[in-house]
Amino acid sequence: MILGMQLRRRALEVLCLADPADKAAQATALLAAANAGQGDLDATDPIATPPGLPGRPALPRLVAADQVARRSPFTLAGRAALIHAICHIEFNAINLALDAVWRFAGMPEAFYRDWLQVAGEEALHFGLLREHLQTLGHDYGDFEAHDGLWRMTEATSGDVLARMALVPRTLEARGLDATPPIQAKLKKAGDARAVAILDIILRDEIGHVAIGNRWYAWLCQRQGQDPVALYPQLVARYAAPRLRPPFNLAARRAAGFSETELDWLSQSVTPG
Numbered sequence: 001m002i003l004g005m006q007l008r009r010r011a012l013e014v015l016c017l018a019d020p021a022d023k024a025a026q027a028t029a030l031l032a033a034a035n036a037g038q039g040d041l042d043a044t045d046p047i048a049t050p051p052g053l054p055g056r057p058a059l060p061r062l063v064a065a066d067q068v069a070r071r072s073p074f075t076l077a078g079r080a081a082l083i084h085a086i087c088h089i090e091f092n093a094i095n096l097a098l099d100a101v102w103r104f105a106g107m108p109e110a111f112y113r114d115w116l117q118v119a120g121e122e123a124l125h126f127g128l129l130r131e132h133l134q135t136l137g138h139d140y141g142d143f144e145a146h147d148g149l150w151r152m153t154e155a156t157s158g159d160v161l162a163r164m165a166l167v168p169r170t171l172e173a174r175g176l177d178a179t180p181p182i183q184a185k186l187k188k189a190g191d192a193r194a195v196a197i198l199d200i201i202l203r204d205e206i207g208h209v210a211i212g213n214r215w216y217a218w219l220c221q222r223q224g225q226d227p228v229a230l231y232p233q234l235v236a237r238y239a240a241p242r243l244r245p246p247f248n249l250a251a252r253r254a255a256g257f258s259e260t261e262l263d264w265l266s267q268s269v270t271p272g
Contacts, residue, residue, distance in 0.1 A: 006041075007041050009102065012047060024126050027123040031119060041112045043106060053099070060141045061144050067144070069143075073189050080142070082182070083194060084133055086129055086201075088140070092147070093125070094123050097115045097116070097118040098119050101115045107160065114211045115211070149167070160215075161219040161225075161234075164216040166235070167212065168211060169209055176206065176251040179248070180202075213255060231264075245266070
């Protein structure tokens with residue numbers, strides 16, 4: 001890292017890296033450089049989109065979400081498959097954070113710093129999960145995975161407001177709901193280390209969803225939009241996944257969802 005480095009262009013370079021460990025290490029280094037005051041965010045600079053985003057390894061093989069095998073966490077292989085699925089989410093979360101940094105020119109400097117922080121924290125999560133997966137006799141890439149998080153990232157590539165609405169505060173927010181039940185299963189299975197890692201991830205993900213909420217509200221205000229009224233329109237326009245209860249209302253409140261938004265969420269979905 002050198003002074004004068006353009007941090008947004010560097011974020012794109014890291015996004016293009018295929019090796020997961022290298023990508024995680026470079027995302028961590030990029031955050032450290034930004035926190036140390038190295039580099040220039042150059043927020044007004046538009047950057048051309050290169051082909052082949054994001055960089056990723058040959059494995060895991062990507063399949064449709066309904067084709068990913070579901071296995072019991074009460075077997076070693078099933079627990080490894082579950083940890084792998086979460087590890088894959090965290091790898092994609094590094095990508096989406098880096099994508100937000102380089103793709104959207106003209107945002108306040110705080111926007112880029114927020115998403116560099118997210119990238120660095122997602123890299124930590126990926127590393128913790130991968131290390132634990134290796135103790136179970138497996139590694140990242142050993143199981144099939146789906147690509148829903150990145151597909152929505154691509155779909156919203158031309159609209160930063162839609163990106164904030166539908167990636168951090170919709171898809172990532174699902175993790176706030178899903179984590180406690182997963183932890184309960186892992187605790188029952190006797191995997192205390194996995195439960196502890198998910199404690200770290202849940203804590204940090206509340207902050208990541210809060211970042212999405214904050215910038216969604218800021219963009220709505222800038223564009224003269226009502227954030228509550230606009231959200232279901234964006235869900236329909238981009239065919240966002242239907243959210244299903246139970247919802248982690250405490251975590252969602254901590255992440256900045258209003259009571260009006262939580263009421264809408266509860267009224268707009270059905271169990272099952």
